[in-house]
Amino acid sequence: MLATAIILFREVLEASLIIAIVMGASRGIARRGRWVAGGIVLGVLGASLVALLASDLALRFQGKLSAILNAIILLSAVAVLTWHNVWMKSHGRKLAAEISTVGEDVQTGRQPLTALMLLTFAAVMREGSEAVLFIWAIATSGNEGLSMTLGGLSGVVAGVFVGTLLYRGLLGIPLRYFFSFTSWLILLVTAGLSAQAAGFLNQADLLPSLGTALWDTSSLLSQVSLLGQLLHTLIGYVARPSGIEVVFYGGTILIVLLLMRMFGAPSPHPLRHQQASSQ
């Protein structure tokens, strides 16, 4: 039962952390909760569909398709997060000012609500199909099915709980630094997801590995440990990265920063809003 709980906890953790960051970073945008919830529901449905088809897909495509599917999901998350950061670069200051004057749930500019939903969908779908497949298998296996299912569900609850902690922690950051902090965090999350996508594309034989285990920090911080796993999601920590993962990680950081600089002009009257916020 405990083993099942741990497995499910690990499956849910990544999606939970990403949703927590997204919920934090979209702070102040009205009706965001509804869209994020919609993304979670769609993600669970999508994950169930993938889990249902898993054996068929594996048989027919020898796993190549699932690697490509994973890479597509991860890269769409990368695209949405990149866009989010560019959007925040121009709206973040205004948003912070409005939150401090009129409180949360303000209306501001074009709201990236569909983007939020897409992102949540991608995060849940990616890890969710494995979680669903696993729970389904133990629930129908008969022997100890119930206790293992309960263990699995408590693992899910624990994973969601850690996400909630992160969300609470983020909200504790002073509003002045809030959106620039979440932007930096999202930049690193995005680079990490991009590196994961590179790993899957290499697994599908579409990209060269450019060398395995360029360096090895597993004696310092094992990727299997809880901290290693948290950092894997939050900053893309990999103990023994391949060349292509490093290239994608660094390349994504450079491209996102460049796009933020090119298209993320600050909103028209930041000064006026700042003064308003200090009153």
Place this chain on the structure above:
Amino acid sequence: MPEQLVLPSGVKVKLTIANEDALPAEFESYDLSREIIVPVNHAVTVFVGPLSAGQYEFFNDFNPVMRGTIIVKPRNGERN
């Protein structure tokens, strides 16, 4: 799942992973960045490498007690 698998370095290797268990498995390796679901009574193929000499761990993400190590040894006549 073998506990140890010895492979030559510097070449791409095709692994066939069969699941003879009653539960689905997920072959996963952080060291090789590989992650693939293996349904019950099925086998999947995974390419790894070219690898440099050393040890690479793998495990079943759905049952982490099932784990093993790929040991990569330099090929004859190759300094690595």
